[in-house]
Amino acid sequence: MNQIVVEELTKTFKVAIKEPGLKGAIKHLIQQKYQEKTAVNGINLTIQEGETVAYVGPNGAGKSTTIKMLTGILVPTSGKVLVDGIVPNKNRMDNAKKIGVVFGQRTQLWWDLPILESFNLLKDIYEIPNNVYKTNMERFVELLGLNDFMHLPARKISLGQRMRADLAAALLHNPSIVYLDEPTIGLDVAVKERIRRFIKEMNREQGTTIMLTTHDLEDIEEICKRLVIIDHGKVIYDGELQAVKDMFARERTMHVQLDHAIPGLSSLLSQLEGVVLENEKGKEFSVRFDRFRISASEIIGIMMNHGSITDFHMDEPKIDRIIRKVYDGELTIRNEAYKGA
């Protein structure tokens, strides 16, 4: 069943144009001039229950603006948003009961209240039954390691602690959808890992729908099956993450171990087109190659003329290089399933 339906969603902001300097400021006071800025420009999207969707794009692409319309914080200029049949900005309380939101840039917790008090307040606001609250608290404290700072106010805890508390706060009422806008921004690797594991578990165990915005492409790799890329307020790709990798990850890296070191290995490999030697250490080395120009078995064949291979493995292609190329305009990707602009 379609849980989230977005049709031709558009948001334009009125931005003041002001000439520089004092003269400009005065002129602006007298005769205010505005310009229309289109942040989201005709987005179409349908998301099913239980999906894990990465919503990515360069700075200013319109990601947060989309999320704010989905959550009902912002009213669309035109187009349609339906979440479980509800129009979020018209029915904010009903909508709030089924969604959880984390904005990594800003906490939703009460700044001066101890974290535990914030949780208690949320329990009342969302009318969370005692047993649900208890079960969730126990689980979240354990999974997110909240114990050390439950009695401290939000303003006194570290960024990583704050993000974990925010995540717990967003999920206390068992929402069926969570919108996560940069939930790992500025965090160390260990905390990132913990947050990713938690999100994955919520999706797996409860079937929570995840819509995730991030600039950390490892978040996508670990959490999401579907990838939506937007740029200048428009969807430029919508499809399976794996399909993008299969289609566009031209570069692969192969790690090889030989029974003995091959003298002149780098000059041997440099004769092959599209092959680059990386990390040579005696009997072990890695080669990066363009699989559209040469295959792994061709490279292995050549190696075997010079020695025996005792071990080898290939790296899974990473999504980051591909997405960067899309941002840079080097790749235009189209997906059959995607019938957008």
Ligand SMILES: Nc1ncnc2c1ncn2[C@@H]1O[C@H](COP(=O)(O)OP(=O)(O)OP(=O)(O)O)[C@@H](O)[C@H]1O
């Ligand atoms: N309240 C606002 N008033 C005017 N312009 C806005 C407003 N909010 C966003 N914009 C503009 O709309 C565009 C999209 O902003 P948005 O915050 O949605 O981008 P984003 O994709 O989330 O970017 P980032 O990766 O930097 O978070 C930007 O050009 C931004 O300056």
Ligand SMILES: [Mg+2]
């Ligand atoms: Mg943003």
